[in-house]
Amino acid sequence: MTTTIPDGRWSLAGRTALVTGASSGLGRHFAGVLAAAGASVILAARRADRLRDACAEIEAAGGTATAVALDVTRPDSIAAVFAEFAPDIVVNNAGIGIAGKALDFPAEDWDAVVDTNLKGAFLVAQAAARRMAAGSGGSIVNIASILGHRVAGQLAAYSASKAGLVQLTRSLALEWARHGIRVNAICPGYFSTEINDGFFASEAGEAMVKRIPMRRIGRQHELDGALLLVASDAGAYMTGTSIVVDGGHLVSSL
Numbered sequence: 548m549t550t551t552i553p554d555g556r557w558s559l560a561g562r563t564a565l566v567t568g569a570s571s572g573l574g575r576h577f578a579g580v581l582a583a584a585g586a587s588v589i590l591a592a593r594r595a596d597r598l599r600d601a602c603a604e605i606e607a608a609g610g611t612a613t614a615v616a617l618d619v620t621r622p623d624s625i626a627a628v629f630a631e632f633a634p635d636i637v638v639n640n641a642g643i644g645i646a647g648k649a650l651d652f653p654a655e656d657w658d659a660v661v662d663t664n665l666k667g668a669f670l671v672a673q674a675a676a677r678r679m680a681a682g683s684g685g686s687i688v689n690i691a692s693i694l695g696h697r698v699a700g701q702l703a704a705y706s707a708s709k710a711g712l713v714q715l716t717r718s719l720a721l722e723w724a725r726h727g728i729r730v731n732a733i734c735p736g737y738f739s740t741e742i743n744d745g746f747f748a749s750e751a752g753e754a755m756v757k758r759i760p761m762r763r764i765g766r767q768h769e770l771d772g773a774l775l776l777v778a779s780d781a782g783a784y785m786t787g788t789s790i791v792v793d794g795g796h797l798v799s800s801l
């Protein structure tokens with residue numbers, strides 16, 4: 548057999564992809580990447596104005612994009628989206644981070660982080676998988692974090708939610724392989740977006756960058772290979788895995 552690389556297995560032509568948290572940062576970028584690979588993309592988040600701008604940008608570049616209001620902490624909102632759409636690819640990207648010392652961390656902040664990053668991802672995956680199982684399967688991509696593997700001060704709720712998301716990825720992969728649904732996670736290191744706005748210019752941020760073996764934070768396009776691999780048929784035999792994209796941060800010297 549002759550192999551040509553890149554071949555059609557990387558193409559998302561004919562697929563529909565839904566990205567949660569697509570109104571800013573990585574989610575907005577991921578929607579553009581999936582559209583450029585040929586998918587019709589559905590951009591979901593709470594801020595409708597931002598979604599409209601992102602859709603216009605994708606369409607101006609020749610892609611197909613639709614905006615839909617979604618709050619992943621509200622089961623009724625998730626049900627409404629999946630009553631309307633049956634995507635083949637779902638990127639569970641919506642996430643928040645609230646920093647604070649564990650001794651004083653308010654229970655409502657814990658709930659906000661875990662309800663968005665972990666429970667929200669589960670409920671979206673469940674709603675998506677019900678549609679995928681009734682159709683011809685699909686790919687779910689959970690955006691976790693290197694904080695799902697290691698810890699950092701004052702981020703207990705965030706780290707716990709992302710570690711939970713890594714383990715949820717494995718559990719769902721085990722249960723849903725029989726339905727033709729692959730579930731994988733991407734664990735980014737540090738990339739500059741609104742979630743960490745200002746941190747990299749601070750003293751602590753600069754000190755942190757020095758501890759990354761590659762001595763810099765990531766560029767958004769450096770996540771594209773991992774995303775397209777698990778979203779497309781190029782990763783057809785991959786499920787339950789977590790891909791780390793972090794400039795070597797997880798292997799930094801102790």
Ligand SMILES: NC(=O)c1ccc[n+]([C@@H]2O[C@H](COP(=O)([O-])OP(=O)(O)OC[C@H]3O[C@@H](n4cnc5c(N)ncnc54)[C@H](OP(=O)(O)O)[C@@H]3O)[C@@H](O)[C@H]2O)c1
Binds near residue numbers: 641
């Ligand atoms: N940036 C990094 O260095 C980094 C590293 C590792 C992991 N991550 C993960 O990557 C993902 C994206 O983060 P980002 O850096 O791009 O941050 P961001 O710019 O703050 O984007 C977060 C997105 O999540 C959406 N969102 C928050 N709560 C939501 C809710 N209840 N329902 C629906 N959407 C919600 C926000 O949209 P609305 O406010 O419009 O709803 C926004 O689009 C997160 O899961 C984050 O934990 C980021």
